[in-house]
Amino acid sequence: MIKGLLNIDENLASSIALRYAGQLTDILSMQIQATHVEEPDAKQRSAGTGWVQRTWERGIEEAGMQTVLRLIKTENPNCNFIANPKIFVGDRDDEILEELRKGRYELFVEGNVNTSNVNDFYRLITSPLYSKSPCPMLVLKNLVVPKKGVILVGDGVDPQKLIAQFIKIAKTAKVDFDLVHYKFQENNELVFLDKREGGSYLADTESLLKENGFSVQSSKVICGTPEQAADSFREYGLAITTFPTRRSPRMEMLAHIPTPLILCR
Amino acid sequence: MRILLALDNQSYSAGIIPEVAKLAANTWADITMLGIQSTNASAGLDQALAATMLAHKSSFLAQFTGKDSPYASPAGKEVFSPDNGGWQVGAAPDSSKALNLKVRAGSAIKEIMAEADQQGCDLIILGCSNGADCQWHGETLNLPQKIAKDAGCSVLVIKEQRPTKKIISCLDQSEIQQESLELINQIVTLHDADLKIVGLTGPKGLKKKEDTEKQMAEIQKYYTDRQINAWIKLVEKEGLEAYIAKASNEGMIALWMGKKSMLGKMFSSNLIEKLVANSQSSVLILR
Structure with missing residues (x-):
């Protein structure tokens, strides 16, 4: 506990x-x-x-x-x-x-x-x-009702550190998690890309989760403005990621995200 | 609740009937369907418009088929009878709630406002043409915008064929009426939409932040008790216009614009017209 x-x-x-x-x-x-x-x-x-x-x-x-x-x-x-x-x-x-x-x-x-x-x-x-x-x-x-959670990766996120903290917090969690890689791009609407577009961030995070006996329900790559991406997380009751280290689109996305947010270091 | 449904013979008017019927079914409102003929009353009832209005009524009642309805269907063929310089078809005698048809002659804006005033309506609902302009065919330019701006009661402008997935409700600094909270509740439920409550912050002319938060907390509790998940956001007074312009592309904007309303002071008449015209989704002005 x-x-x-x-x-x-x-x-x-x-x-x-x-x-x-x-x-x-x-x-x-x-x-x-x-x-x-x-x-x-x-x-x-x-x-x-x-x-x-x-x-x-x-x-x-x-x-x-x-x-x-x-x-x-x-x-x-x-x-x-x-x-x-x-x-x-x-x-x-x-x-x-x-x-x-x-x-x-x-x-x-x-x-x-x-x-x-x-x-x-x-x-x-x-x-x-x-x-x-x-x-x-x-x-x-x-x-919000935390029925489902999301692990957020992207530029500036160290998968090792994130997953180490995630395991500590969520080891006995009673909710499922998705894995989402956010990429910034000026689009008219949010775009879902092929998982391969997530590169090493997504693959490394998935491997680390697997090594620790965790699996995610789905993993995806989303691409859009910080506001568009943040808005798409409304379906989640909990989001977890690492602290942004500088002003960036990822920081802006985290600023706009309406979901309860765990920031790890 | 008393709703005035302003209609003409265009597809955008026919298109809003199912949504209005759902709202009526949830609120058990007294409904008046109003059509305006441009020809003088002395020229007699515009038969084409009368037929359209009867078709609108049938379409409305058809939405209740197989369900409990407070609106009784007419026993036989209905005909308009003269009434106060216009024409009307009254509700069926065994109807729990009123469903009246009216046709008035004259300027559409003037007649819609006058009817709403005379009946003490709580809400005027009207549709408008698709696209960027939001007009009524063959009528005074910017009719929906003018009604939204000048009506003494709440106004809902329904944009054609645009599903409402999110309702962005801007919290005013004046007292929030239970009726308007309930109206939003009904619209959220009907559309199975998300509700976002936006509170205003800023240095001048606003309530203290603590008071705004207290009000927001109460409203959030109101909706949470009704199993509605209300998202909270604070927006600075200076950034409100830009925020509303952006948000109007995401979902229905609901603005409280009472007489002592801070939003009323901040939003000039032009801005309301612009909002109604440019919004991709429906707009609800609460008074």
Whole structure:
């Protein structure tokens, strides 16, 4: 059973994440620890030290706990929670990174509503939390039923690294996966190419999956603009790929993809 | 729900009947089918148009064959009788819901608007010619666009023979009416289409992001409870026009355009006309 850390804030993205997490713990055989970071602004920061500082922090933590419990109560997810939510006070990215390392989590989960601005996604994946994360990151953009998953390969994807992480996460998964190689091209509509067009990316990934006792339902090569490709993944309830290393059509495609997305390193 | 179905004798009008019948079957709406004759009322009823309207009604009722129908079929031959300067055929007496036929004389735009106002319609539905222009044959230029722009109620312009696979529903900043949520629910169900809910973000003149998200969360729950998978997307105010133009090629656009609507302020009349004209799919303006 894998161990995941779910970040919760009081917003739409977390509402989606909580509801999806209920389904996720079932299909990925996963235990979840909920967390929330209270980030006090400069005005809120206590000027005191010692017990004054600790009392102030306890008050902030208590408020954070109430927020998280209220959200959990509202969404009432059918989640396999490990323990009570962990509340931290401080810088969001730093606190979560520390918890991910200390708790040896195998997956970080959080909601992040899809926007039309690719820069929002770029900022997310280059944030300290995502760029230094010790484990794969699951970005929940929409609430979908994870009936089927997809492994995404393409330019910049290292099949070895991707499949090593995929095996860890999906070893007990109760859903089937497809394998898709994305190629960028300005087309009027999305085109499906012969599997041979996927070259070594597709062949290597298939071999690695086979070596590890996995098989995919289908493998295909798609070709089109990032938006066209992203839109075609709506049939999937979960997508897994590696972090894009630079701004590229693949990064744009991942920015637009509406499906919950696991990014590995 | 009260629907005004504006029809003429062209194939695009005949083509929308099955879709309207499905919507009517799900909503049990009161329906008025309205035809407009360009000749003066004093010249008498245009018999060709009257025959077309009766054929439209038969086609509508035929969609319910073998199913429970709130609309009773006429017992015998139907004839138009004079009514308020026009002509009409009333619903069958044992009909649970109204299915009226009307013919009015005059300017099509004016008469459609007047009928919708008089009846307190919730929705006007009309078809339009295929291709880039979206017109009504032989009528004032851009009739569908003008109805969509100026009507006091919601308007659905159905493009000819284009299946709706996706409905992109742009969330307004004003209160969202239960009726319009339900209308979208029905259209999504009828077409077995995907629903995308687009929320607006931006610095000026908009609700706080938290409020927009709260509204989106409520709408998403509304649809999730009805087993409809609603995809969520946030679009910046500045990028909305470009986004809508692009999205209109992917599926039906549904815009909330109430009186206090932010979309109403952002979308000039010209833009609504352009959207209706250029969209590859049907367009729904919600008021």
